[in-house]
Amino acid sequence: MTTADINIPVRKVDTAAPTRLRLGSLTALVIGSMVGSGVFSLPQNMAAGAAPLAILIGWAITAVGMLALVFVYQSLATRKPELDAGPYAYAKAGFGPFIGFNSAWGYWISAWVGNVSYAVIVFSALSYFFPAFGDGNTWQAVLGASVLLWLIHFLILAGIRQAAVVNLIVTVAKIAPIVLFVGVVAVAFKLQVWSLDFTGLGSASLGSIAAQVKSTMLVTLWVFIGIEGASVFSGRAERRKDIATATVLGFFTCLALYALVSLLSLGILSQPELAALKNPSMAGVLEAVVGPWGAILINVALVVSVTGAFLSWTLLAAEIPHVAAKDGTMPKFFGLENERGVPSTSLLITNLLVQAFLVITLFAQSTYQGLFYIASAAILVPYIFSGAYAAKLALTGESYKSGEQRTGPLIAGSLATVYGLWLVYAAGPAYLFMCAILYAPGIIFYIWARRETNQRVFRPVEMALAVALVAVAILAAYEMWTGAVSAL
16 A cells, blocks of 8 residues: 555545545555565565476466456445445455454454564665664564654654655655566576476475465465455545456556566576575565665665555554444444544554564564465455355345346356465464464454444354354464464
8 A cells, every 4th residue: 555545544524525536546556555565575485485387376376366356346346335344344244243343353453464564574674774673573673663653653643644745755666666676687587597496396395386386375465465455445436436447457467567576586596596585585686687786776665665555554454443343343442533533542552463563573583474474364354255245146146137147256256265265275274373363352342342232242153153263262372382383
């Protein structure tokens, strides 16, 4: 997300009609939401567990799965225009309040854990100039990240609005170096390097093709988080049909950039060399081609870009429980605002959690990659149930006219759901256990919200799901306590 969008979640206290978003703004919202820190670390993140063949397969699977999700949001935006809060609203409408709550909760977890990863990668990049910051998880880096976090917090509390100059700087810092990187690396690309151990089967550390493909899945998911950006703010679109167009345009733009960055890098450095790079690994690849100035360029671009994204996603992370509180999904206190219309309580709770996880990174020596894996796994619930809701509408015929074709939406919804379930499998037990620990406390807030609105707390199936979630969380905590699994 870019700073062009930082005015969106902050509510105005006057009675003027809100500015409506046109196609260009919505497309920028989608692209800006996706292009953050992930692309700058793609070469190492993808090569860490996979060779070129598996990476190609991984991108192909991701292209199909994410395109299905794009069509899901395209369909739901037009068929359910009254649902303006994005993924969690679809889950709630289709599968009840408990599933809806967990979708909102998971989306929120993903957003603020993603912010922790932003803080880590910013100071990892700065370590190129100041080595004390290490991989972004030294005490110096945690201290610097904490200062940045609370500076952003108080800027938002003051009612920060769109800043055109800052937005221009951040946008150029994101896109221009990526385009430059692709151009330079394409010219320097060496086929003999790219084809060296093409399958990775000659390396004992990589494993089978299937294992390699699995290792790429959370990486590719991470860089596409934000694909629902236009859907989240669909209530502010000038024309409803622009939501679908913006999502498709944003998806194909980012898919092309991401695939080129990761695949072309394998023609500059071999898989083991890429896997050993420090993040942001684009810096190491460009340095291998043009010398030190390439690393300086990428590191500076990442710091500017991710700082802007950190600001925007802090607003988004605060917006999620704030909006959910307005319709009774979350407890009412999350909906409190200050005199400037800023969701102050939600913002404070969100940033306290970010601060807590920053401290944990210090003691657990957590890396950027471990954090974004957790953020990616956490967002699977809203994605899966968005796909399932689209498939459900196609099956039941709800929102369809008599005789209207439903095969396409059914296929898209089914593919998106299967893709989400495949990602759950690919995530592995460590990250799923960590997500269970983060999801389980949400049950307390769900009960709180239901009692505030004098509604029945659980239906039998929901009670069974809640009990199962708590049981898995307890098992996960035990396994992590004993050291049997580790996600950080």
